[in-house]
Amino acid sequence: MQGAQRNSLRLLQWMMAASLALPIALFAIASTISYTSTNDIADREIERSLDVAHEHALKVFETIDRSLAELNEVVRGLPDEIIRPREPSLHRRLKRLTDSLPQLKSAWIFDAGGKSLVNSLVSPPPELSFADRDYFYAHIDQSIGTFIGALLTPRPPYQGARFFGMSRRRDSDDGSFIGVIQASVLPEYFESFYARIGSAAGSFFAMGRADGEVLAHFPRLDGNLRLDPGGPVGRNIAANPEHGLITVAWPSDGIERRIGYRRIAEYPIYVSAGLETSAIRARWFVTMGQHLVFGVPATALLFLLLALAFRRTQHLQAEAARRREAEEALKHSQRLEALGQLTGGVAHDFNNLLTVIRASVDLLNRPQLSEERRQRYITAIADAVARAAKLTSQLLAFARRQTLKPAAFDVGERLQSLHDMFATLLGPAIEIVMRLPAEPCLVNADAGQFETALINMATNARDAMQGKGRITFAVQAATAVPDTLAQLTGSQNLSKLGFVSVAVSDTGVGIPAGRIGRVFEPFFTTKQVGHGTGLGLSQVFGFARQSGGEVTVESEVGQGSTFSLYLPRAAPDLLPQRLAPNTAPAVAGSGMSVLVVEDNIELGNFAADGLTELGYSITLVDNATDALAELVVDTDRFDVVFSDIVMPGMTGLDLAQAIRDRGIGVPMVLTTGYSEALSQNGSLGLDVVQKPYAIDELSRVLHRAARLRRVRDGAAE
Known part of the structure; x- marks a missing residue:
């Protein structure tokens, strides 16, 4: 006993240490998992944003490209001498085009010398040469299709926001160079779109040419930015020219970001989307902070409760030691009284049985005994022996010395099989109600002792109703178990699979509150002498305890009683194969x-x-x-x-x-x-x-x- 007390104190000390060490270890593991998860979520968010930015840019460039192609068809093969007279109408057409496309600042038609024949801004256009602009001289030597230029500032007298050009070459019928058709695209249009979709903290978007010239940037830049092809970004793009995901310090501001990039099909343009790594870490800090808000107080409270439990246990053990000394003297006198009661009860029942046997033997020794009477005396001896064996079995079950033969069986099925026997045992004046579960409730116990326990509870209920009333048998998976189950030899006795409850309820007279605590005592009975040994419920008690379970009683005078037998639930793998769950495995996606x-x-x-x-x-x-x-x-x-x-x-x-x-x-x-x-x-x-x-x-x-x-x-x- 004292060793158990020392072990309990040592266990509390270990639990106090574990209450600190375990949460710290779990927090470290959770932090690692959360950090990885946060980064994965950020990468997926970046990819989704990149999908949107790529789709947007592709549609914008395709729209402008189609517009340039349409303008080229309008003036195809027309010499400058014909275009100039038509300048007012062409001006209106270009203006309608730019007004309908918010991404365009202006549209132009240039002659071979770089002078504007028509533009969407003013009519007639000033006599200025734009031959030094990249969107013009890129087409002079050869046909290169659609050209996307660098960021430019408007040339006086033109004013307004910066732009970059998208242009096409004008050819004569013989293929010679006769000018350029150009559209001025506003980077602000892309940057405004990025501002709308980049609502998350630390969001980043950029669009640039393959040579490193950045055309649009969010957050916006004051000046121009050209990425070094030999720098970190350039090297990554060179290694994976179509798309990729990198972590890099962005050259414009030195801020480290997680950036995804993708090339726009058929155009030497890349779009990129990203998040600042500090914003990603901030998300992780918020998540872990939420854990700490609940974890730290809970850990502190647990440690405090264990400390109080440790001090309380020390106090109780000291008090228990003092009580043991006083109880030992009382128990000594109680043992003698209990021994006398037990001996007297057993002697009384066995003397009754021995009297039947002795009288039957004497009668069998009489001469000229008829065969019918001889058989009756032999039957009486056999019945007395059977009752004596049952009495012994009940005593052993109460003492938890009976050898049980556990086997797996379904409580509901076994109870259903006893229905007819109950009907005979209890008589026609008693209504039998059975409430059985739809699914199996498996236990691993001695089936014979289980049936005996049910018969004893049913018999006790019948006698409490004086042979008339209703008995209800209810089987279910127990949602709660008596506290005494955890107090038998420790909480390790509790079944991990739970318990099965078998409740036997009657409509009898009930049990007075003063007697409920004694109903499972051996030889305790309220019946008249000769009508019972008082061992029926004690057999139920012994069987329940020996099987790792418990039996309880709830009663109210005049309202009947309910006896509940709790047995540990058996593992599902003890079910017959036909009842085993059948689940199909998941189906691989295979790229679907x-x-x-x-x-x-x-x-x-x-x-x-x-x-x-x-x-x-x-x-x-x-x-x-x-x-x-x-x-x-x-x-x-x-x-x-x-x-x-x-x-x-x-x-x-x-x-x-x-x-x-x-x-x-x-x-x-x-x-x-x-x-x-x-x-x-x-x-x-x-x-x-x-x-x-x-x-x-x-x-x-x-x-x-x-x-x-x-x-x-x-x-x-």
């Missing part, structure tokens, strides 16, 4: 392209990350309108659409209907936690994955939808 539409960004990232790990190619948008735009731009890009139903604006069902109305052949899978529209209008014949969903389940549904599309497409061919 999925458009994920989810307005909850955290849930969307979860789905995207999980599917990406399975090998899917994911495009994530947060609303149905953008999803429909993605599908209209490139239908063949996606194999399947996975969309939430409940979203602001256009719902998932609206998106599905819009896809059908436009004849887009991409299959669609819906998801929802609850949707009133879905319950009223149906799912349009589409698969619906209920939230919360597992990634394994989702992967199988997506593959099935894509497979059905391939089957339909194959049949159509």
